[in-house]
Amino acid sequence: MTAFELIQALAQDAAIGIVVTDATIEPPGPTIVYANAAFGLLVGRGLDDIVGRSPRFMQGKETRRTGLDAFRRALTSGERFHGFLTNYRTDGTKYRAEIDCRPLHAAEGRIENFVAFQREVIRRIGRPATSAAGRYEPTSVSNDSLTEALRALAVFGHA
Ligand SMILES: Cc1cc2nc3c(=O)[nH]c(=O)nc-3n(C[C@H](O)[C@H](O)[C@H](O)COP(=O)(O)O)c2cc1C
Structure with missing residues (x-):
């Protein structure tokens, strides 16, 4: 079993978006x-309309280049990317996505895949926060067992 196969099996019924x-x-x-x-x-979008595409299909007018540059830098250096991007749905509506993307390594160390955990967030009402993470909160909170397990891996948490 590869790390990718394990993720597929566990991700199936997860409440968090996994790509x-x-x-x-x-x-x-x-x-x-x-x-x-x-x-x-x-x-x-239907899953068979997602597989085979680049994640860039979610980008639109208000997707900021600075965020994408940071994303690309993280991918290139094999590091985690944790950030907030403006994504677009197929019907054209935009939403703020919290994205935690990590490289998956093959046994010999080479990066084989990237996995991203994604959820919709909204701007927190009240005092402006100093960090991006403090400015947003998830639109729904899930308490399934995988979400718990991901917490142990600090997914959506501080590095
Ligand atoms: C697993 C994964 C998930 C991604 N999800 C998104 C996303 O939701 N929205 C987005 O704009 N880019 C996403 N990206 C980033 C783009 O695919 C691309 O890497 C980014 O636009 C930077 O590359 P570029 O400089 O060629 O545009 C994702 C990348 C990976 C590897």
């Missing part, structure tokens, strides 16, 4: 090889 790509950073890559049902709901 896995190959390790190609240059366009037309990265190519999505797996997305769970929650990811399909988040982006408003």
Whole structure:
């Protein structure tokens, strides 16, 4: 069993959006090889209309280049990307996505895939926070066992 197969099995019924790509950073890559049902709901698209595309399909007018540059730098250096991007659904509506993306390594160390955990967030009402993470809160909170397990891996948490 590969790490990717394990993720697929666990991600199936997860409440958090989970998307896995190959390790190609240059366009037309990265190519999505797996997305769970929650990811399909988040982006408003059927899973067979997601697999095979680049995650860039979620970008639009207000997706900021600075965020994408930081994303690309993290992918290139094999580091985690934890950030907030403006994504677009298929019907054109935009939403703020919290994205925690990590490289998956093959046994010999090479990066084989990237996995991203994604959820919709909204701006927190009240005092402006100093960090991006403090400015947003998730639109729904899930308490399934995978969400608990992901907490142990600090997914959506501080590095
Ligand atoms: C697993 C994974 C998930 C991604 N999810 C998104 C996303 O939801 N929205 C987005 O704009 N870019 C996302 N990206 C980033 C883009 O695919 C791309 O890497 C980014 O636009 C930077 O590359 P570029 O400089 O060629 O545009 C994701 C990348 C990976 C590997």
